[in-house]
Amino acid sequence: MGSRRAQPASGRVDAQPRRRRRRAARRALVVGSGLGDDAEHVASLGFDTLAFDVSPTAIANIARTVAPGGTLLVISGAREEGEPVDDPPPWPLTPAEIDAFAAGALRMVGLEKRHNPDFPRARFWRAEYGRPAV
Ligand SMILES: C[S@@+](CC[C@H](N)C(=O)[O-])C[C@H]1O[C@@H](n2cnc3c(N)ncnc32)[C@H](O)[C@@H]1O
Numbered sequence: 001m002g003s004r005r006a007q008p009a010s011g012r013v014d015a016q017p018r019r020r021r022r023r024a025a026r027r028a029l030v031v032g033s034g035l036g037d038d039a040e041h042v043a044s045l046g047f048d049t050l051a052f053d054v055s056p057t058a059i060a061n062i063a064r065t066v067a068p069g070g071t072l073l074v075i076s077g078a079r080e081e082g083e084p085v086d087d088p089p090p091w092p093l094t095p096a097e098i099d100a101f102a103a104g105a106l107r108m109v110g111l112e113k114r115h116n117p118d119f120p121r122a123r124f125w126r127a128e129y130g131r132p133a134v
Helices: 037-044 056-065 095-099
Strands: 027-031 048-052 071-077 107-116 119-130
Touching: 027 037, 037 048
Parallel strands: 027 048
Antiparallel strands: 071 119, 107 119
16 A cells, blocks of 8 residues: 555564464454554455554545555545444544545545445445655
């Protein structure tokens, strides 16, 4: 995702013996992903990784990690401005929140709002942001 490569916040994943990781269950959820170091590490191990964070600041700062010429893809639940959230996180993003990723050098280059026909109330953003190459 970004140009930054840091160590995961802890050795939690590496502490798990490799032989116990079954191919049949290669999905991971990173709660409190911050800038995404743990999520990148877990994904690099081959897990289909979903990461979220409750902090808008943490999420917005992810935009700063995109390399020149790179792309940030955000796929998230969607809700209207002021629409209440009843469920625990991850919360669907409002239009203002999805716009907020276009900060600094990042520009939104695509935005789609999709509906899941199986769950009519469920709405999703697919937003793409680009950082120009220098
Ligand atoms: C120590 S940082 C995590 C660092 C991150 N895992 C990484 O790879 O760099 C803890 C993060 O947990 C988030 N957090 C705290 N409570 C949370 C909650 N209830 N749901 C989601 N994220 C939460 C904070 O916003 C913060 O970004």
